[in-house]
Amino acid sequence: MPVLYVVAALAGGLVGAIGFAASYSTLEAAALQWGFGPTLASAFPVGVDASIIAFLAMDLVLIHRRTPWPVLRLSAHLMTVVTIVLNASAQKGGLSLSSKTLSHAVMPVLFVIGVEAGRRLVVRAARLAEGQDTEGVPGHRWVLAPWSTWLIWRRMKLWRLRSYVETIRMEKARTIYAMRLEQRYGKGWKKAAQPDELLPLTMAPYGLTIDEALMIPEQERLAEAERERAGKEREAKQAAQERQRQVEAKKAEAAARIAEMEADGGVSEAAAAIQARTAAAEVNAGADVAAAEAAATAKAAAARQAAATEAAALESTSVLAAKQQEAEAEKAAADAMQAAADAKRAAIDAKRAADDAERRAADYRLRTAEINAKAAVKEKEIADAAKAAADAKRAAADAKREADDAENAALDAEALLKLQPTERAARHIARIVLREYGGDVEQMSVETVADALGGASHGTAVKRRQEAADLIGGGYTG
Helix, strand or coil, rough: CCHHHHHHHHHHHHHHHHHHHHHHHEEEEEEEEHCCCHHHHHHHHHHHHHHHHHHHHHHHHHCCCCCCCCHHHHHHHHHHHHHHHHHCCCCCCCCCCCCHHHHHHHHHHHHHHHHHHHHHHCCCCCCCHHCCCCCCCHHHHHHHCCCHHHHHHHHHHHCCCCCCHHHHHHHHHHHHHHHHHHHHCCCCHHHHHHCCCCHHHHCCHHHCHHHHHHHHHHHHHHHHHHHHHHHHHHHHHHHCCCCHHHHHHHHHHHHHHHHHHHHHHHHHHHHHHHHHHHHHHHHHHHHHHHHHHHHHHHHHHHHHHHHHHHHHHHHCCCHHHHHHHHHHHHHHHHHHHHHHHHHHHHHHHHHHHHHHHHHHHHHHHHHHHHHHHHHHHHHHHHHHHHHHHHHHHHHHHHHHHEEEEEEEHHHHHHHCCCCCCCHHHHHHHHHHHHHCCCCCHHCCCCHHHHHCCCCCCCHHHHHHHHHHHHHCCCCCCC
């Protein structure tokens, strides 16, 4: 077989080169006759014939980039007709049905056939490499059964069924299935059969196999269960987040309460110090009052004694002087009594300050008791929130277990459908998109797809993500 490839390549290249050379020579000579200058006449054949290769090459590039543009191939075919017509009309007699016209037209035809064969080979190789090659419907079937062949061909094109043999096998299985229903229910089997039993025949125009059609109710049930599980998981996650926020808020409030208690502790220490200083001041004031009263009494007694002595001594000398001394002694006694009254009033003020300090200390003790009670309540709330968070975590674990069960059920269903590995991988990615990204394929990055496929290449991840998008767009729900 490799030898055959080499022969085909050499022969095709030789025929194409001869055809291009003959076309070039003919069109160059004709261009000179048509009024082209020597330089432009030499470039004219290249522009006409090379455009065919250029258009086909650009068509292949766009096909490889998954952005085909049929206009390019149509343009290449149009330029093929142009170069054949120009070569045929280059003879002296112009365009006519003759051997000369045929001789001038046959070489560009060979050139174009060689180029088109090369294009077909490249496209075929690319489709084989990507697993997208499609078998054609044999020609004899079009002749023997045109209408049923048309339906099969239409189904293959619409639903991308690439294997003709597989499509025929599916058609045969559906025919047998319909006959079995007729045997079970009789002539009116279409009305007597259950709707789910008619699904393989109802979904036949959409390219589904019997097993795929019969699995639709089960898939819908699994999809509904998956949606319910995803909803419960989202609710559990939201509830856990809300509980977590409440726990954080309660922790912050408890920290603020602790700081307030610490501040109140500083106040209590200051109140105790004030109370101690007040008591000391009260004691000092009482001592000062007693000392002042004693001093005033002693001073008054001494003054009277001195006045009496001095009056007795001076009685004989001057009665007026004695009376004056007695008045001064009385004034000194009155001043001492006033000082004692002032000291007593200071002691009363100190006692009042001590009472105020005691009242503030009592208020502080009451407020401290309230804070301790609130702190106990907050601690209980924090414990309840921690328990709720643990419950939410347990609920999330249950939801994850349910998701794993749903995934295993989907894998079992795929095993029953006998899907290819690429199809199973695409469905796996589709389920992840439906479950974690709300059905939006664009939100799932190519790197995430590659990780989900066990470290697949970038190109494979791109293909599987596109196939998952096609599945979701086609109504796949997991």
